[in-house]
Amino acid sequence: MAVKPERGLTPARERFAQLVGSGINQAEAYRQCYPSSATWKPVSVHQKASHLAAQPIVAARIAEVQAGAAERAELDGAEILKEIKRLALSDIGGIMHEDGKRVKLPHELDPATRAAVASFKIDEYGRIEYKFWDKNAALEKAAKIKGLYEVDNKQKADALGELLQGLSGNVMGPAPGAESPAMHFPDDDGDQHGE
Structure with a gap:
């Protein structure tokens, strides 16, 4: 059973x-x-x-x-914002020991510096090379989240609106009685005819 x-x-x-x-x-x-x-x-x-x-x-x-x-x-929105903030405000100085002469190994890094590291390589001599995430991209994302581009975009929209408002009613077509230029297309026998 x-x-x-x-x-x-x-x-x-x-x-x-x-x-x-x-x-x-x-x-x-x-x-x-x-x-x-x-x-x-x-x-x-x-x-x-x-x-x-x-x-x-x-x-x-x-x-x-x-x-x-x-x-x-699922990702929590607060977690995402926290990570973007961590990258945007990261300081790569955390990779160095206090004596300023030695680079820390990954397990020696503080959490904020470790989060900023995209990858690392250790060569056969024990030298370490870190590659960091793009701080500018993190700053741009943070600026978008905070709405810092809205001010700039509003200024651009206002300028375009003012230009269009200035043109309103001031655009004129061909003068009355003036002939508009005819468009000519070849027909099957190669002659040009207006539409």
Whole structure:
């Protein structure tokens, strides 16, 4: 007799729901949970997996696993802003030891300096080379978030508006009675004719 966990699923069905919920296709999840299915025809595995995934208790568990994964994958807006601020205000001076003669190894860096590091290389002699994230890009993002470009954009929009307002009513077409230039296109025999 199969043991059913708290959710009412057998261990194999719980594992199937976990695998499918994490993004593995149903047939592969079924094969992993039911090893004897490895010798079955693919169509049989697909049918069994589809049937299992459609069972209400299994489908509910798959949805629960997917929701949990989505929640864990979400970025918090405050975390994003904190990281942008950290990069925008970063100081690479944190890579040096207090004596000013030696460069710190990555594990010796303070969290703010470590966050500013995009990558590093250590050569065969133990020399370390750091590459930092683009501070200008972080500053630009911070400026956009703070709305600092709105003032500049408003000034540009106001200037265009003033120009258009100044032209309003002052644009004139051809004088009455004047002929407008005709557009000429060649017809099939090569003669030029006006439209």
